Amino acid sequence: DAKTTQPTSMDCAEGRAANLPCNHSTISGNEYVYWYRQIHSQGPQYIIHGLKNNETNEMASLIITEDRKSSTLILPHATLRDTAVYYCIVGISNTGKLIFGQGTTLQVKP
Amino acid sequence: EAQVTQNPRYLITVTGKKLTVTCSQNMNHEYMSWYRQDPGLGLRQIYYSMNVEVTDKGDVPEGYKVSRKEKRNFPLILESPSPNQTSLYFCASTRQGGYNEQFFGPGTRLTVL
Numbered sequence: 001d002a003k004t005t006q007p008t009s010m011d012c013a014e015g016r017a018a019n020l021p022c023n024h025s026t027i028s029g030n031e032y033v034y035w036y037r038q039i040h041s042q043g044p045q046y047i048i049h050g051l052k053n054n055e056t057n058e059m060a061s062l063i064i065t066e067d068r069k070s071s072t073l074i075l076p077h078a079t080l081r082d083t084a085v086y087y088c089i090v091g092i093s094n095t096g097k098l099i100f101g102q103g104t105t106l107q108v109k110p
Numbered sequence: 111e112a113q114v115t116q117n118p119r120y121l122i123t124v125t126g127k128k129l130t131v132t133c134s135q136n137m138n139h140e141y142m143s144w145y146r147q148d149p150g151l152g153l154r155q156i157y158y159s160m161n162v163e164v165t166d167k168g169d170v171p172e173g174y175k176v177s178r179k180e181k182r183n184f185p186l187i188l189e190s191p192s193p194n195q196t197s198l199y200f201c202a203s204t205r206q207g208g209y210n211e212q213f214f215g216p217g218t219r220l221t222v223l
Contacts, residue, residue, distance in 0.1 A: 032210065043114070043200050043214030044153070096141050096160070096207035097168060100153040 003027065004088045009105040012082075018075040020104050022088030025069045031091035033064060034098070035073045037084040044087065044100070047073065078108045112137045114215035116201050122221045123191055131186045131218050133201030141207040142184040146170065146197040147217075153200070159184055160207050191222040 005023040012018040087103040143158035155168030175187040201215040
């Protein structure tokens, strides 16, 4: 019952920006967009979240369209260590549950 | 260092032999939860706890028990493990249920023969 659609896989050259898209056309007005990543069976790691405005932190930038129906996670200078599955998640249930979809497998290549 | 720890990291056991996977966090978080991850099924929530002595079922609670006697610990108990509980298990915590950033443990890979 994930409310997001992401490409199954993407490649990116090391040192280049990685742009990971996510569609969430049924997002509600008060639902945040979250991004997590999972590096090879390690525990998922929080990256960033946002509601309406674009957000940036030390790891990434999050661009949310004006209608909020899609967003893009940007890793400005991808490294080999950024190879992972990236999950776009919309909202948190009232039980605190994160609903993980299938995510995008990002392969950063030398 | 702020972290969630799980033990053991790897476990191979046999059907019916009771086991406990421990989870501990050092961030004074109120909310803790357990997920299991299986190929093709993604991460599914097993149990969660909003605070000490408050636990509730997630999406796949059958065959599992939990307890929350202290704020920092949230053990996952398998009273009579079965092969269909072979999975990768993650514990997570956050300041409060519904808070933005959740911290995940490193995972426990369980094999039930």
